Amino acid sequence: MKKLGLFLMAIGLLSMTACTSTKLTSSWKTPDARLQQENKIMVIALVPAKERSLRILMENNLVTELKKEGYNAISAYATYGPADTLGKDEKAALKQFRNSDVDQVMTVAMVDKSREKKYxxxxxxxxxxxxxxxxxxxxxxxxxxxxxxxYDPGYYSVNTKYEWETNLYDLKEKKLLYNAQSASVDPPTAYRQAYLFAKQIVKDMQKQQLIAMK
Structure with a gap:
C-alpha cells in the first residue's frame, strides 16, 4: 500500500511538471545576419505597467545570457528607469538610442496572457x-x-499561459534581423519564466547563427 502511495505521488509530480513548460514555437532570421560583439544591444521588455517586476526580470536575464556569450547588452529599464522616456516620437527615441550608443534593439513583447480552465x-x-x-x-x-x-469525480485545473514575441532590430540598417515566438504555461515563478526564456532565446540565436557559439 505504501509503495502504491509513493507511485501515485510520483505520477502527480510528473503531471505537474508536464503542465509547466516554457518553449520556443517558431523563429526566423534575416539571411546572412550576424551580430558583432562590439555592438551594443538594448533589451526592452514590453509588458503591462502593473507587471513591472516581470519586465525587469525579462530584461535582466536576457542581458545576462547575452553577456555570457560576450555580447554588449544593456537593459532599457536599468538605463532609462521606469518612466516611458521613449514615448511616441520616433525621432526622439532614435536620438535617445544614439546618445546611449545603441546599435541594435531587442524587444520582448507579452502579446497575450490568458487563463484556461480544463476538466x-x-x-x-x-x-x-x-x-x-x-x-x-x-x-x-x-x-x-x-x-x-x-463514478470517481475529476477536477478542474486552471492554467496561465503567456505568449511572447521577440524582435531584434538593427538601427543603422533599419531592418528586422530576428523574430521568435514562444510560450510559457504555468511558470512556477516570474524569475523561472524569465530565466528559461532567456536561455532558449540565446540558444536559438546561436542555432540560427545570429550569434557565435563559444
Whole structure:
C-alpha cells in the first residue's frame, strides 16, 4: 500500500511538471545576419505597467545570457528607469538610442496572457488503475478501471499561459534581423519564466547563427 502511495505521488509530480513548460514555437532570421560583439544591444521588455517586476526580470536575464556569450547588452529599464522616456516620437527615441550608443534593439513583447480552465478526469492514464480497463490482471483491475471512469469525480485545473514575441532590430540598417515566438504555461515563478526564456532565446540565436557559439 505504501509503495502504491509513493507511485501515485510520483505520477502527480510528473503531471505537474508536464503542465509547466516554457518553449520556443517558431523563429526566423534575416539571411546572412550576424551580430558583432562590439555592438551594443538594448533589451526592452514590453509588458503591462502593473507587471513591472516581470519586465525587469525579462530584461535582466536576457542581458545576462547575452553577456555570457560576450555580447554588449544593456537593459532599457536599468538605463532609462521606469518612466516611458521613449514615448511616441520616433525621432526622439532614435536620438535617445544614439546618445546611449545603441546599435541594435531587442524587444520582448507579452502579446497575450490568458487563463484556461480544463476538466481533468480522475482516471485518465493507462494501466490497472486508470485509462481503459486492464484485461490482463483478473477481475479487480478490470472492475477498478471501469469504476474510476464511471463514478470517481475529476477536477478542474486552471492554467496561465503567456505568449511572447521577440524582435531584434538593427538601427543603422533599419531592418528586422530576428523574430521568435514562444510560450510559457504555468511558470512556477516570474524569475523561472524569465530565466528559461532567456536561455532558449540565446540558444536559438546561436542555432540560427545570429550569434557565435563559444
Amino acid at each position: 481533468v478526469p480522475a482516471y485518465n492514464g493507462f494501466g490497472p488503475y486508470g485509462g481503459y480497463p486492464y484485461y490482463g490482471g483478473g477481475f479487480w483491475p478490470y472492475y477498478r478501471g471501469w469504476y474510476g471512469r464511471m
